[in-house]
Amino acid sequence: MRHALIFAAGLGERMRPLTDHTPKPLLEAGGKPLVAWHLEKLAAAGVHYVVINTSHLAEQFPEALGDGSRWGLRIRYAYEGPTPLETGGGMLNALSLLGEAPFIAVNGDIHSDVDYVSLPVEPQGLAHLVMVDNPAHHPGGDFGLDVHGILHGDAHTRLTFSGIGVYRPTLLQDWRQAIGEAPGAEATPPRFKLAPLLRRAMAGGRVHGTHHRGAWTDVGTPARLAELDGRLRS
Numbered sequence: 001m002r003h004a005l006i007f008a009a010g011l012g013e014r015m016r017p018l019t020d021h022t023p024k025p026l027l028e029a030g031g032k033p034l035v036a037w038h039l040e041k042l043a044a045a046g047v048h049y050v051v052i053n054t055s056h057l058a059e060q061f062p063e064a065l066g067d068g069s070r071w072g073l074r075i076r077y078a079y080e081g082p083t084p085l086e087t088g089g090g091m092l093n094a095l096s097l098l099g100e101a102p103f104i105a106v107n108g109d110i111h112s113d114v115d116y117v118s119l120p121v122e123p124q125g126l127a128h129l130v131m132v133d134n135p136a137h138h139p140g141g142d143f144g145l146d147v148h149g150i151l152h153g154d155a156h157t158r159l160t161f162s163g164i165g166v167y168r169p170t171l172l173q174d175w176r177q178a179i180g181e182a183p184g185a186e187a188t189p190p191r192f193k194l195a196p197l198l199r200r201a202m203a204g205g206r207v208h209g210t211h212h213r214g215a216w217t218d219v220g221t222p223a224r225l226a227e228l229d230g231r232l233r234s
Contacts, residue, residue: 002047002121003098005091006038007163008108009055009084014220023057025108026064027225030232033064034219035108043071045116047104051076051097055084080189087194089184092172100169107163111228112216119166125206126171127198131159132216142195143202143209151207153199162216171197 012019025035068075078094134141144155184191
């Protein structure tokens with residue numbers, strides 16, 4: 001049984017005032033919450049169990065999504081406390097609910113036509129990331145993808161990480177060593193980004209990826225949300 005994690009704990013500060021009263025993943029585009037698009041696609045890909053991490057306005061998620069039964073899913077909520085734990089801390093906080101097998105993880109505030117059925121059940125290394133062309137708001141990209149499908153953190157030509165990936169829980173082993181003295185590392189629970197762990201794994205050739213050339217939107221501003229909503233409704 002495939003498991004999945006949806007990152008939904010962010011404050012959505014760039015989306016204010018929309019996120020003053022609604023968490024960003026619950027904002028609607030095309031007539032349904034952003035997170036609902038992911039739940040539909042995860043269910044279609046054979047996922048039966050989803051963990052959603054929450055922080056900002058956390059109580060609204062179970063009110064809106066319930067136990068997941070309307071999608072044929074079982075949803076569990078991993079509350080991070082009043083301060084979001086970032087991607088690495090959020091993943092670590094949710095591991096006890098996710099189990100030991102590889103799992104899909106997706107940012108709750110993106111929208112794409114990536115087919116989750118195409119994601120590997122078992123990544124070749126520690127992670128498999130879906131990469132996209134660099135959007136105008138992120139021209140420098142994140143990681144380089146070579147002809148063998150291996151990702152590199154120090155490549156000259158880079159693509160942007162889509163926020164969709166498959167991870168082995170062992171990626172988080174010795175996480176403290178990977179992030180060093182990053183702010184939040186000593187907090188309880190710890191707060192840290194996932195990128196340093198991915199870069200460590202990339203240095204050993206243990207992160208693979210694919211280049212998705214279809215539709216993808218990082219719904220980071222009200223303008224991008226309105227644009228996406230118009231496109232989906234048309």
